[in-house]
Amino acid sequence: MNITDPGGRSDPERPVAYIRFDGWLGHVENAFNLVAAFAILSLMLLAVVQVVGRLAFNMPVPGFIDITEQAMAIFAFAGVAYCQRVGGHIRMEIVLGTLRGRTLYICELLGVILIAFTVALLIWGSWYHFDRSWTIGDSTMDIRLPTWPSKLVVPVALGVLLLRLVLQAYGYARLIADPAREPLAVPVIEKVEEVAKHEIEEVFGDEHIAGDDK
Amino acid sequence: MTPFEVGLMMTGVLLLLVILGVRVAFAAAFTGLVGLIVHFSMQMGFERGFFVALKMAGTIPHSKSVTYALSVLPTFILIGFLAFYAGFTQQLFEAAKRWLGWLPGGMAVGTVFATAGFAAVSGASVATAAVFARVAIPEMLQAGYSKRLSAAVVAAGGTLASLIPPSAILVIYAILVEQSVGKLLIAGFLPGVFSAFIYVGIIVGISAWRGDAPPVRGFSWGQRFESLPGTLPIIAVVAIIFCAFFFGLATPTEAGSLGAFVVLMVAIVKGMRLKQLGQALHETAKLTVMIFTLIWGVLLYVRFLGFAGLPDAFEEFIVSLEFSPWIVMVCILLCYAVLGMFMDAIGMLILTLPVVYPAVMALNGGETVSAADSAFGMSGEACAIWFGILVVKMAELCLITPPIGLNCFVVSGVRPDIPVQEVFRGCVPFFIADVLTIAGLLAFPSIITILPELMG
Amino acid sequence: ADVTWNVSLWGKRRAFTEHVEKLAEEVSAKTDGKFELNLHYGEALSKSRENLDGISFGAFEMAQICASYHPDKNPSLTVLELPFLGVEDLSEETKVSMKLYEHPAVKEDLGRWNAMALMPSPMPQYNFAGKGEAPEAISDFEGMRVRALGGIGQLMEAVGAVPTSVTASETYQAIDSGTVRAASFAPHAHLSFKVVEVADWWTKNLNPGTVQCPVVVNIDAYEALPDDFKAALDSSVQPALAHYMATYDKVYEKWWPELEKRDVTQVEFSEQELAAFSEKAGPIHKAWVEEQSANGLPAQEILDMVKSTIAE
Numbered sequence A: 001m002n003i004t005d006p007g008g009r010s011d012p013e014r015p016v017a018y019i020r021f022d023g024w025l026g027h028v029e030n031a032f033n034l035v036a037a038f039a040i041l042s043l044m045l046l047a048v049v050q051v052v053g054r055l056a057f058n059m060p061v062p063g064f065i066d067i068t069e070q071a072m073a074i075f076a077f078a079g080v081a082y083c084q085r086v087g088g089h090i091r092m093e094i095v096l097g098t099l100r101g102r103t104l105y106i107c108e109l110l111g112v113i114l115i116a117f118t119v120a121l122l123i124w125g126s127w128y129h130f131d132r133s134w135t136i137g138d139s140t141m142d143i144r145l146p147t148w149p150s151k152l153v154v155p156v157a158l159g160v161l162l163l164r165l166v167l168q169a170y171g172y173a174r175l176i177a178d179p180a181r182e183p184l185a186v187p188v189i190e191k192v193e194e195v196a197k198h199e200i201e202e203v204f205g206d207e208h209i210a211g212d213d214k
Numbered sequence B: 001m002t003p004f005e006v007g008l009m010m011t012g013v014l015l016l017l018v019i020l021g022v023r024v025a026f027a028a029a030f031t032g033l034v035g036l037i038v039h040f041s042m043q044m045g046f047e048r049g050f051f052v053a054l055k056m057a058g059t060i061p062h063s064k065s066v067t068y069a070l071s072v073l074p075t076f077i078l079i080g081f082l083a084f085y086a087g088f089t090q091q092l093f094e095a096a097k098r099w100l101g102w103l104p105g106g107m108a109v110g111t112v113f114a115t116a117g118f119a120a121v122s123g124a125s126v127a128t129a130a131v132f133a134r135v136a137i138p139e140m141l142q143a144g145y146s147k148r149l150s151a152a153v154v155a156a157g158g159t160l161a162s163l164i165p166p167s168a169i170l171v172i173y174a175i176l177v178e179q180s181v182g183k184l185l186i187a188g189f190l191p192g193v194f195s196a197f198i199y200v201g202i203i204v205g206i207s208a209w210r211g212d213a214p215p216v217r218g219f220s221w222g223q224r225f226e227s228l229p230g231t232l233p234i235i236a237v238v239a240i241i242f243c244a245f246f247f248g249l250a251t252p253t254e255a256g257s258l259g260a261f262v263v264l265m266v267a268i269v270k271g272m273r274l275k276q277l278g279q280a281l282h283e284t285a286k287l288t289v290m291i292f293t294l295i296w297g298v299l300l301y302v303r304f305l306g307f308a309g310l311p312d313a314f315e316e317f318i319v320s321l322e323f324s325p326w327i328v329m330v331c332i333l334l335c336y337a338v339l340g341m342f343m344d345a346i347g348m349l350i351l352t353l354p355v356v357y358p359a360v361m362a363l364n365g366g367e368t369v370s371a372a373d374s375a376f377g378m379s380g381e382a383c384a385i386w387f388g389i390l391v392v393k394m395a396e397l398c399l400i401t402p403p404i405g406l407n408c409f410v411v412s413g414v415r416p417d418i419p420v421q422e423v424f425r426g427c428v429p430f431f432i433a434d435v436l437t438i439a440g441l442l443a444f445p446s447i448i449t450i451l452p453e454l455m456g
Numbered sequence C: 001a002d003v004t005w006n007v008s009l010w011g012k013r014r015a016f017t018e019h020v021e022k023l024a025e026e027v028s029a030k031t032d033g034k035f036e037l038n039l040h041y042g043e044a045l046s047k048s049r050e051n052l053d054g055i056s057f058g059a060f061e062m063a064q065i066c067a068s069y070h071p072d073k074n075p076s077l078t079v080l081e082l083p084f085l086g087v088e089d090l091s092e093e094t095k096v097s098m099k100l101y102e103h104p105a106v107k108e109d110l111g112r113w114n115a116m117a118l119m120p121s122p123m124p125q126y127n128f129a130g131k132g133e134a135p136e137a138i139s140d141f142e143g144m145r146v147r148a149l150g151g152i153g154q155l156m157e158a159v160g161a162v163p164t165s166v167t168a169s170e171t172y173q174a175i176d177s178g179t180v181r182a183a184s185f186a187p188h189a190h191l192s193f194k195v196v197e198v199a200d201w202w203t204k205n206l207n208p209g210t211v212q213c214p215v216v217v218n219i220d221a222y223e224a225l226p227d228d229f230k231a232a233l234d235s236s237v238q239p240a241l242a243h244y245m246a247t248y249d250k251v252y253e254k255w256w257p258e259l260e261k262r263d264v265t266q267v268e269f270s271e272q273e274l275a276a277f278s279e280k281a282g283p284i285h286k287a288w289v290e291e292q293s294a295n296g297l298p299a300q301e302i303l304d305m306v307k308s309t310i311a312e
């Protein structure tokens, strides 16, 4: 199979392992985000059951608040790496937006390293938090659900995020080495017009883009 | 160094990192974590202090995210994403046009009411502008309205989504400042409607004067009433959410879930495909995790501030200012207007509130002050609600101002034939309308506080 | 100050935290300001449910906790949250709490968090306030949706009520709208959550049980105190508790007129009905002993000790 390289380099120069790892990690992140999405859908249905059960049958869901709280960890964390991949965590781009080439990539790299450092320490710290509830014990106040599964979600999700950050650090490092290369698997700064375009895509989905092509 | 000096220094670091473009959630988490390490190291030496800080920081993401009150957020976001597939917009616009088209600038007036109606299911300003750009602009252009007015009315109308319940940003405000979510949401209702009426006033005035935006007449009463059933699902969602909050029939999470469920059912009936549902869910999950990360990241920094005692100090500083509280308040709001030009509304709110909110409360005379003893003539709770609505209105204002007024870019993006400068120019009257609205809300706080006060 | 301890508290300063305020005052006075307790309200240092975590790794030296917020973090303390133990008043609650804290199994239980209980925050009985027709008999609770947690929740379930999840701050709205008909709190909480404003009745003598909220200290920090500071701290506990009880009495000075003013019916159950209630508590006590014995606590011994102390 012969893939044309948009950067115009010969095949051996293509960072194949990097691209493969990015693809593999992407699948994991998508799966995590899907789990988060289903958690939201399930929460919604459970709440409907709770209201209908309470108003119509005098049968509220026992421990509804406890269940909701523990399940929240899923949608609060599972998608965190996915969001980082697509550049969804907000930031201010007034300074970055004026930079070009190597300077930009160095700044991006420093930013990613700073986040990776923070996330690595937080994985460690949140692991302790999980570990205490696992070894000593902890439960919710109403129906006494164990809290450790929910606390375990945090270091696991942040672990996936750390992998993504390491990958992005590599992605920026290879651009610093040669700014002429094509950015692969790193979010690129968008002008506000492009942000707007993505907002529109989010609202209308693929249909709008297809419509424009006609 | 005293703990307070460490707090001040780390706050400087945070501002620098945010300006340099580090993602806000992690810039705050980094600052908080490093701040805690410095703080505990000074007390007990680095070897022990490092681990105490690490373990303290490690409790925060889970503990701050897993809070029942926050569980309403994804349900509101889901309503917003599903609402587009439920096809409410076309019918709303049609009804608004038939009922109000006879006014000068009638189509534009209809657009404002349709966006206000859609705001009652969506909390997403930018998305609302996008969808109405598609529904309303072609019809306005066909009726001979200028591109400038057509585009601007959609961009401005979109901003109503964050005030009229449901609104994710008001939920976040309520939770950060520990006020009732239901009261904040109900409080947004009248100011949202008030804003809409000021928009309408401006449109009618300008259209009557210029005469370039003709009324659309000729709808019979029969046609008018025919257009109403199409808006029923929206009215159902509004009724659910309003009743749930105003009469306390359900908690915010339950109301949000019921609303989302109704919208989902309508969307499925309207032929929403599984792929679209998946897409809406994916986007909901992404926005949700973004907000939660921002919340725990900033609260990690706030935990450090708590150890450093900084909010108290800032509070003392604000209170010690010699100016009248009203001037200080206006200055704070202006700062938000400037900040909002460069930053997303939710990010701006979460980042600043932990420090600014206690100061505003202190300025009014404290959380438990009575209306009679207060600086702004309202109780602590009323002041919290009033300030929340004002700040959100400021953030919304930034969606139609240069340089990055996203609503204008989105409208121009949906309609590539309308350049964004044209939209910005068209928004000038609406900007003036918003300034009038904010002045009105400052002068007559009861527009904001009357409904929540009725809730008891 | 030579030694400063940080104290993690939630909420605002109130009757429930007055003993900690007094403790700080006493300790400072006894050591000429060389040993200070620095009180942090509003969960500034930790969320209430994570106070034991913070104590365990030494982020702060003292904190107030409630056993029912995390029953499995402190199973031994939950004995005092069992329904119908028959505690009469705050001083009895204090007495039995202090006795419990001395028990080796309790010390070991809290020791896992590097914590030891210094003093209780004795709470009055969690009587129900509710809307609608006042209950007169045990059977009137059948099918009633109530907000009640832990042991009281189990008791209400045993008498046929339906425990329903509502957060404390949402209780007012929940009762007003009929989401639940009644909620159990101590009087000060009925006041601060405004339950009393929507209530038509209050169960004056049901006395179903209460919660157990000790003030705990980090053991390492305590051991590291110089002897005179340690003595200052220990000897301040009694004055602090005395002050607490005096302050809590003032809550009742507000409580009774409030009930009068709002025309809230004060339900007094007959001896017979109370006996029927307390019969339902028996199996709950038994289930607690079985569960905690399985977890390795000398549960029967602890429960017997508590009951005999109350009977004294």
Ligand code: NA
Binding pocket: B118, B119, B120, B121, B122, B123, B124, B160, B161, B162, B163, B164, B165, B166, B167
């Ligand atoms: Na809205």
Ligand code: NA
Binding pocket: B340, B341, B342, B343, B344, B345, B398, B399, B404, B405, B406
């Ligand atoms: Na903005």
